[in-house]
Amino acid sequence: MGERIFVTGCGIISALGVGADATLRALLSCESGIGPxxxxxxxHDEFPVGEVELSNSEMAGMLSVSYPEEGLRTVLLGIIAAREAVGHAGLTDVDIQNAAFINGTTVGGMDKTERHFKSVFDSETHSPDCVELKYNDCGYAGDLIADNIGRFTMVTTTSTACSSAANAIIMGANMIKAGLVDIVVAGGAEALTRFHLNGFNSLMILDRESCRPFDRDRAGINLGEGAAYIVIESERSARARGVDILAELSGYANTCDAFHQTASSENGEGPYLAMRKAMDMGRLTPADIDYINAHGTGTPNNDATELAAMHRIWDYALPEFSSTKSFTGHTTSASGAIESVVCLLAMREGFMPCNLGLRNPLHPEAKPVDTSIGHDGAAVEIRHVVNNSFGFGGNDSTLIFSRYSPAN
Amino acid sequence: MAQVSCQQPLSDEWFDSPRLYEEMYARAVEPDTRGLILPSEARRMSRILKRTVCTSITALNSSAIDHPDGIITGTGMGCMENSEKFLIDLSRFGENCLKPTLFMQSTHNTIGSLIAIILKCHGYNNTYSHKGISFESALLDAWLQIRSGGLRNALVGSHDEVTPFMDLVMESTHPEYSFVSEASVAMIAIGRDAPDESDICEIESVRILHRPDIADLCRMFDADHDSLLMLGLNGNPHNDSHYSQLTESIDYAPLLLRYRHIFGDNFSAPAVGVYAAAKILEKGRIPCHMLANDDGNPTDCRASNRHPQRITVVNHCDGSNWSIVRLKSVKPN
Structure with missing residues (x-):
């Protein structure tokens, strides 16, 4: 399918720590970042969360940026992850001037809005706090992150709830294939807010214990926060720059379950089509897939739908699969990128992250990775990984990363 | 194509007899939902959702497409009314007893998903939310995928509601705005080898630029292709000066058109600009009221008779993000 898309850099921040190395260490030692x-x-301190350890002022200090202490956590998280990704890929200022930045977020500057909303709303006239609501929209976050990194030629934002980052990567790949740009920094950033914590709580899908994706007795989500970006580029550009290629983005698809705004269908039509079409694009058969990093939120509905879709493709001979949301919490709009980085690390290091928290699998043939495969030095070869991201509204997207081989 | 705005909804009455507003803020004129939305469903939808369904279904009805391959949506603020209500409840009643429906219909992708649910479309579905280039991002996505053959066609729309509270806030947050209103625009983009008689116009190209140098921006324009520029002028110097910097720097004198004087400012305004330009190409004439000097004021009407072949729609959002959408007539010269 036309131009090949290579991954040449990644950056990440989550409850597992700052950067790819910290993330890898936590994954290999099966240490969850979820806590009070x-x-x-x-x-609502009854809900465990995957919060990033650093405070806003600590992050602002790390980055030497002067954002007001109270806000724009999404932006701070985003800058940390984007800087790592750009540094990892070795992008110069000139590279960035010809590159696009595509950010996935839904919360945007809601943290700041919810702090100032009451005073602005109650004043009923013009309040000086009005200006604080400037950052409410998603695009502001994208511009602020991008401008901190460099002078990107284009910046835009995808906002499809929990599949936002995956869709940012898909748009980036399509732009490269069309020859519009050679390099795209794509991913997502999302901070925890009262708005969506309360929103998810109003839907009664938050677990008061640590989440247990794919468990028979799973009881919902632990929300998380973070940011991650990957640098994707054309073959020509990667070769010209002479950089290491981490993986190939060999397939991707975006589909819609078209079933319900917040529930997913019983037969998993959206997730099924996303995985199927992504494999078709990569000219892959189900047997080629070695590992699935599932969306696996831990809600009864999502995990049943996702498994139903997986059974439609693999029958009961499922590849190894796990959800890493019991490590990071559900990082909503950032999750597609955070879990992409998890997949890239798993491929590079030859291990499969375990599905923490599992007590009783749904049935014996649907057992996620429990004792981590490839830990303790016995690396396994992972050729192709499927990374699922499903959002509210049935916005379902699948990315497939493949081990890099020069001739394909 | 269809629009809901402060002009007569689902109509092109604005073309020859636009509604004029004295106020600096006007809500959209609500469309008649009969025949477009079931009453039982309409009752459960917020304004932006009703408008989106009305424009989307009207646009689909005027094309030969029932099930678009892609549904690609732009929205700067998403479902603002529901988000605002949720925030009000949160600040008044605290963190208990919040209504799930408000949250369920508060995300930006509620809009595009709703259309997919109604049409039972399992195809590509994406939503862009980047200030005043949300629509152009959606259009760029559609344009790229239709050209590559990934999609045969797409429903592309952009929708923004501005509540009275947000209007108040925007006085501080958007000093470049002038007359503020709301917009919901939907259009069907189809890939063809050659234009069809039923087509409204051709989309030649879509470009989005972030903080371009004025010199780089100028290089994007040439007298042959861009003699007619539809700009996002609104009469406010904070906004219009960015356009005059451009028009003064290019080495020819384009004819300028405006649309925000009747449709107003909001994050989805550029979608109305593209819609209005397409209408001009379809009708083959320029309404007098749309001609403008680069100070945003009306100019003499002599040029309005000429048969426009191309219109380049140029918008910026607070000077940082720019979009250039080139449209071409499909009517014989």
Whole structure:
């Protein structure tokens, strides 16, 4: 399918720590980042979360940026991850001037909005706090992150709830294939907010214990936060720059379940089509897939739908699969990128992240990775990984990363 | 193509007899939903969702497409009314007893997903939310995928609602705005080898630029292709000065058109600009009220009679993000 798309850099921040190395260490040692709330000002401290350890002022200090202490956590997270990705790929200022930045977010600057909303709303006239609501929209976050990194030629934002980052990567890949740009920094950033913590709580899909994706008794989501970006580029550009190629983005697809705004269908039509079409693009058969990093939120609905879709493709001979949301929490709009980086690390290091928290699998043939494969030095070869991201509204996307081989 | 705005909804009455507003803020004129949305469903939808369904279904009805391959949506603020209500409840009643429906219909992709659910479309579905280039991002996505053959066609729309509270806020957050209103625009983009008689116009190209140098921006324009520029002028110097910098720097004198004087400012305004330019190409004439000097004021009407072949729609969002959409007439010269 035309131009090949290569991954040449990645950056990540989540409850597992800052950077790819910290993330890898946590994954290999099966240490979850989920714990009690520390930073978010909410009364709902009964819910465990995957919060990034650093406070806003600590992040601002790390980055030497002067954002007001109270806000724009999404932007701070985004800058940390984007800087790592750009550094990892060795992009110069000139490279960035010819590159696009595509950010996935839904929360955007909502953290700042919810702090100032009451005073602005109650004043009923013009309040000086009005200006604080400037950052409410998603695009602001993207511009602020991009401008901190360099002078990108184009910046835009995808916002499809929990598949936002995956869709940012898909748009980036399509832009490269069309020859519009050679390099795209794509991913997503999302901070925890009272808005969506309360929103998910109103839907009664938050678990008061640590989440247990794919468990028979799973009871919902632990929300998380973070940011991750990958640098994708054309073959020509990667060769001209002489950089290491981490993997190939060999297939991807975006489909719609078209079933319900917040529930997913029983037969998993959207997820099924996403995985199927992504494999078709990569000219891959189901047997080629070695590992699936599932969306696996831990809600009864999502995990049943996702498994139904997987059974439609693989019958009961499922590839190894796991959800890493019990490590990071559900990082919503950032999850597609955070889990892409997890997949890239798994491929590079030859291990499969375990599905923490699992007690009783749904049935014996649908057992996610429990004792991590490829830990303790016995690396396994992972050729092709499927990374699923499903959002509200049935916005379902699949990315497939493949081990790089020069001739294909 | 269809629009809901402060002009007569689902109509092109604005072309020859636009509604004029004295106020600096006007809500959209709500469309008649009968025949487009079931009453039982309409009751459960917020305004932006009703408008989106009305424009989308009207646009689909005027094309030969029932099930678009892709549904690609732009929205700067998403379902603002529901988000606002949720925030009000959160600040008044605290973090308990919040209504799930408000949250369920508060995300940006609620809009595009709703259309997919109604049409039972399992194809490509994406939503862009990047200030005043949300629509152009959606259009760029559609244009790239239709050209590559990934999609045969797509429903492309952009939708923004501006509540009275947000209008108040925008006075501080968007000093470049002038007359503020709301917009919902839907259009069907189809890939063809050659134009069809039923087509409204051809989309020649879509470009989005972030903080371009004025010199780089100028290089994008030439007298042959860009003699007619539809600009996002609104009469406010904070906004219009960016356009005059451009028009003064290019080495020819384009004829300038405006549309925000009747449709207003909001994040989805560029979608109305593209819609209005397409209408001009379809009708083969320029309404007098759309001609403008680069100060955003009306100019003399002599040029309005000429038969426009191409219109380049240029918008910027607070000077940082620019879009250039080139449209071409499909009517014989």
């Amino acid at each position: 709330l520390r930073h978010l000002a909410t009364t």
